[in-house]
Amino acid sequence: MKTDMYTKTILTIIAIALTLTVLQNYQLLPSAYANGNEKERISRSNISEEITDLDNYRLVKISDVNTMDVRIVDISTYDELNVNIKSIDSYDELKVNLKSIETNDNLDINIDEVGGQSIYSGNAIPVKIEQ
Structure with a gap:
């Protein structure tokens, strides 16, 4: 009898x-997201250095068809644009259109x-260069 009660429990x-x-x-339950200034929370702790990069990160909305429009404005040639695409779960193409690259470095x-x-x-590889 005890074994039956233990098993049921x-x-x-x-x-x-x-x-x-x-x-x-x-x-079913709504998600809760914290909102506030990250600098204030960090400055209250024992960390003495000021962190400013945390203000640059935001949530990005993705449309119903799982697409995301990205617009990049004003990147100088000395900055690095790091793009890391981990996976594309379909056989669709990833279209990339670079209109202008001004650098003497190897790509x-x-x-x-x-x-x-x-x-x-x-x-x-077929390459079309427009001037």
């Missing part, structure tokens, strides 16, 4: 945990395929 706890996990994915570009064709050493 453990299975009930597991069922409650699984139910909460499933309900968490449906976001490190790694291209795996062009037009669905794999690129191996020795294959030519």
